[in-house]
Amino acid sequence: xxxxxxxxxxxxxxxxxxxxxxxxxxxxxxxxxxxxxxxxxxxxxxxxxxxxxxxxxxxxxxxxxxxxxxxxxxxxxxxxxxxxxxxxxxxxxxxxxxxxxxxxxxxxxxxxxxxxxxxxxxxxxxxxxxxxxxxxxxxxxxxxxxxxxxxxxxxxxxxxxxxxxxxxxxxxxxxxxxxxxxxxxxxxxxxxxxxxxxxxxxxxxxxxxxxxxxxxxxxxxxxxxxxxxxxxxxxxxxxxxxxxxxxxxxxxxxxxxxxxxxxxxxxx
Amino acid sequence: xxxxxxxxxxxxxxxxxxxxxxxxxxxxxxxxxxxxxxxxxxxxxxxxxxxxxxxxxxxxxxxxxxxxxxxxxxxxxxxxxxxxxxxxxxxxxxxxxxxxxxxxxxxxxxxxxxxxxxxxxxxxxxxxxxxxxxxxxxxxxxxxxxxxxxxxxxxxxxxxxxxxxxxxxxxxxxxxxxxxxxxxxxxxxxxxxxxxxxxxxxxxxxxxxxxxxxxxxxxxxxxxxxxxxxxxxxxxxxxxxxxxxxxxxxxxxxxxxxxxxxxxxxxx
Amino acid sequence: xxxxxxxxxxxxxxxxxxxxxxxxxxxxxxxxxxxxxxxxxxxxxxxxxxxxxxxxxxxxxxxxxxxxxxxxxxxxxxxxxxxxxxxxxxxxxxxxxxxxxxxxxxxxxxxxxxxxxxxxxxxxxxxxxxxxxxxxxxxxxxxxxxxxxxxxxxxxxxxxxxxxxxxxxxxxxxxxxxxxxxxxxxxxxxxxxxxxxxxxxxxxxxxxxxxxxxxxxxxxxxxxxxxxxxxxxxxxxxxxxxxxxxxxxxxxxxxxxxxxxxxxxxxx
Numbered sequence: 001x002x003x004x005x006x007x008x009x010x011x012x013x014x015x016x017x018x019x020x021x022x023x024x025x026x027x028x029x030x031x032x033x034x035x036x037x038x039x040x041x042x043x044x045x046x047x048x049x050x051x052x053x054x055x056x057x058x059x060x061x062x063x064x065x066x067x068x069x070x071x072x073x074x075x076x077x078x079x080x081x082x083x084x085x086x087x088x089x090x091x092x093x094x095x096x097x098x099x100x101x102x103x104x105x106x107x108x109x110x111x112x113x114x115x116x117x118x119x120x121x122x123x124x125x126x127x128x129x130x131x132x133x134x135x136x137x138x139x140x141x142x143x144x145x146x147x148x149x150x151x152x153x154x155x156x157x158x159x160x161x162x163x164x165x166x167x168x169x170x171x172x173x174x175x176x177x178x179x180x181x182x183x184x185x186x187x188x189x190x191x192x193x194x195x196x197x198x199x200x201x202x203x204x205x206x207x208x209x210x211x212x213x214x215x216x217x218x219x220x221x222x223x224x225x226x227x228x229x230x231x232x233x234x235x236x237x238x239x240x241x242x243x244x245x246x247x248x249x250x251x252x253x254x255x256x257x258x259x260x261x262x263x264x265x266x267x268x
Numbered sequence: 269x270x271x272x273x274x275x276x277x278x279x280x281x282x283x284x285x286x287x288x289x290x291x292x293x294x295x296x297x298x299x300x301x302x303x304x305x306x307x308x309x310x311x312x313x314x315x316x317x318x319x320x321x322x323x324x325x326x327x328x329x330x331x332x333x334x335x336x337x338x339x340x341x342x343x344x345x346x347x348x349x350x351x352x353x354x355x356x357x358x359x360x361x362x363x364x365x366x367x368x369x370x371x372x373x374x375x376x377x378x379x380x381x382x383x384x385x386x387x388x389x390x391x392x393x394x395x396x397x398x399x400x401x402x403x404x405x406x407x408x409x410x411x412x413x414x415x416x417x418x419x420x421x422x423x424x425x426x427x428x429x430x431x432x433x434x435x436x437x438x439x440x441x442x443x444x445x446x447x448x449x450x451x452x453x454x455x456x457x458x459x460x461x462x463x464x465x466x467x468x469x470x471x472x473x474x475x476x477x478x479x480x481x482x483x484x485x486x487x488x489x490x491x492x493x494x495x496x497x498x499x500x501x502x503x504x505x506x507x508x509x510x511x512x513x514x515x516x517x518x519x520x521x522x523x524x525x526x527x528x529x530x531x532x533x534x535x536x
Numbered sequence: 537x538x539x540x541x542x543x544x545x546x547x548x549x550x551x552x553x554x555x556x557x558x559x560x561x562x563x564x565x566x567x568x569x570x571x572x573x574x575x576x577x578x579x580x581x582x583x584x585x586x587x588x589x590x591x592x593x594x595x596x597x598x599x600x601x602x603x604x605x606x607x608x609x610x611x612x613x614x615x616x617x618x619x620x621x622x623x624x625x626x627x628x629x630x631x632x633x634x635x636x637x638x639x640x641x642x643x644x645x646x647x648x649x650x651x652x653x654x655x656x657x658x659x660x661x662x663x664x665x666x667x668x669x670x671x672x673x674x675x676x677x678x679x680x681x682x683x684x685x686x687x688x689x690x691x692x693x694x695x696x697x698x699x700x701x702x703x704x705x706x707x708x709x710x711x712x713x714x715x716x717x718x719x720x721x722x723x724x725x726x727x728x729x730x731x732x733x734x735x736x737x738x739x740x741x742x743x744x745x746x747x748x749x750x751x752x753x754x755x756x757x758x759x760x761x762x763x764x765x766x767x768x769x770x771x772x773x774x775x776x777x778x779x780x781x782x783x784x785x786x787x788x789x790x791x792x793x794x795x796x797x798x799x800x801x802x803x804x
Contacts, residue, residue: 330564
């Protein structure tokens with residue numbers, strides 16, 4: 001590929017150790033001109049689904065380049081390491097689904113990382129972020145062709161995570177809790193477009209059914225659409241419906257873990 | 269302005285999500301040569317005062333450039349978004365006071381962010397850091413004139429936070445707890461210069477009155493001016509008087525929350 | 537030295553304040569072309585030994601450049617500030633041992649930081665990271681000779697931390713817990729090479745004696761060498777023997793604090 005000046009990194013390595021810095025160092029050594037953007041390193045250990053969701057929501061705002069995701073509980077086992085080329089974007093990581101929501105278009109090309117010339121030598125059994133994924137990403141960012149990374153494989157054979165539950169039926173939008181952010185805002189798999197389909201527009205009141213519980217919530221534009229301390233639904237910056245408490249914490253208020261199912265309708 | 273190679277960012281976005289990376293990505297896409305310095309992203313959610321204090325104490329040590337602060341509980345409401353030009357420094361953020369302690373000189377010029385040509389399109393209602401503040405900062409860093417950001421406004425109309433309580437009277441210096449750092453050091457609004465005025469110099473013993481409590485503390489140069497485990501007052505790297513326990517944690521020892529009032533005198 | 541494009545930083549400053557950003561700003565102001573790599577800023581406050589271990593394990597993967605470690609409970613006291621030149625690597629920090637495991641080769645040259653021309657003016661008593669270490673590192677990265685930093689001193693006089701306990705005797709390998717990482721993996725001072733010496737190779741079963749407790753653990757290649765929830769020993773990416781629970785947390789399982797002593801033998 002054309003030399004690129006951006007490699008982004010998402011891992012579950014945490015920030016207490018030198019693991020992330022070792023990856024930065026390897027990249028900077030191979031491709032000194034490359035900018036490194038840390039997506040996050042605080043994915044909960046081994047939470048592939050959370051890593052996949054953050055990748056999918058963040059990468060569209062990053063420059064074209066090489067995007068690396070290492071949430072890799074199977075490191076050192078038979079799971080494949082892969083690179084996926086998706087137009088101007090290149091993804092590098094383990095073949096466990098962590099890339100499957102971000103690299104989801106048609107026209108993908110995929111390669112297994114089988115060319116050790118692009119790796120550090122020796123390769124440890126437990127730190128492929130440093131020894132395999134970072135150096136491969138740096139070589140690609142420096143201009144090596146993606147095909148040099150290894151054997152081409154069929155994109156249809158890549159491991160994919162099941163999409164979050166989401167449907168519109170019987171006049172309601174159904175889905176699940178995707179993530180909770182630092183502010184305690186609860187992001188749903190239901191989108192603003194789904195609410196449009198059931199005739200719910202900002203200004204409406206939504207009825208939310210959560211198992212046996214139900215409540216009504218105003219559908220606003222932003223947190224400040226309701227007084228402090230009150231619950232509001234809105235379409236968030238990723239296009240998803242989210243629940244928030246203005247100047248408060250919705251996940252504490254509602255007790256909604258990731259994966260919890262909800263049904264939204266327009267309140268009469 | 270002349271192209272500049274530094275944008276700094278302070279937010280309350282946390283580090284668990286991809287929010288900060290999305291801002292980095294937007295800036296890098298618009299102004300690829302710009303260095304981004306993360307001031308902190310761990311301002312407690314919505315704590316405008318804490319954000320303002322960190323901006324004021326940190327920006328003097330950053331290169332001239334564009335300094336962005338996004339602690340913005342009113343995002344998407346009628347609160348204004350602004351840019352303030354302060355000589356070679358340019359500040360970008362919401363008009364809620366978060367910039368008011370850092371951009372405090374005479375000769376300020378201010379503009380409301382009313383020119384959507386400098387924003388992403390579309391603009392979400394809840395993530396102006398990514399969609400408005402980051403791209404505006406990047407365009408200014410890349411050389412756009414601050415006046416291109418929007419309509420000029422009167423700096424006297426900007427929202428300002430009240431200054432922390434601080435006075436010298438009756439032979440004592442009075443003030444409040446500004447912040448507590450990671451080491452448990454308690455930073456006061458009282459300055460080293462205030463102690464000079466009451467005749468307290470390093471080597472003296474200070475009497476501290478906290479509500480009904482009082483205690484005496486040696487006034488030293490640094491933590492190590494007292495034995496491990498002992499309390500010491502010193503003038504910190506921001507010029508403020510601070511209380512620390514050598515190799516210990518003063519906030520745990522003293523139980524002093526931000527905003528608590530104190531009076532310091534020279535102990536007889 | 538030849539201008540270099542990398543300064544790395546390890547501190548115990550945390551990420552909640554603007555301390556790290558002030559150091560970045562000082563470096564960027566003096567040496568605008570320099571890349572800054574954050575090793576970590578979450579060393580537990582004052583934990584010199586932990587800082588030394590992370591430096592030693594991370595620096596080999598960083599580009600040649602200037603490596604700064606500031607874990608400095610004695611800041612502002614008589615402890616010396618130093619620079620150590622180790623071939624193409626230059627280390628900067630307090631003379632308290634935090635650099636002593638990373639800068640350990642023969643042929644070291646050392647200098648006390650006695651030249652205030654390379655510091656900020658004034659220098660605070662409590663923030664030498666910003667006022668002394670960062671500007672010295674930036675000047676050296678920008679091409680100043682290490683000898684300009686101050687008076688040459690005898691490397692034999694530098695403060696060194698005692699090496700972690702580690703020995704091979706009576707058919708067993710003995711050592712201590714070095715660190716615990718974010719995943720709860722327990723890293724020992726015992727190396728893979730030590731296990732070779734006692735005839736233990738991947739595939740073997742190890743007997744571990746911890747005080748009065750003993751247990752047997754398979755010696756595998758990686759976490760995934762055992763089923764989820766099971767304990768495994770392996771040689772980690774730093775060459776050390778480590779104990780992990782596949783998809784779990786070994787330190788919680790074993791209750792092993794840093795410094796705890798262990799003896800490993802081949803199980804019969």
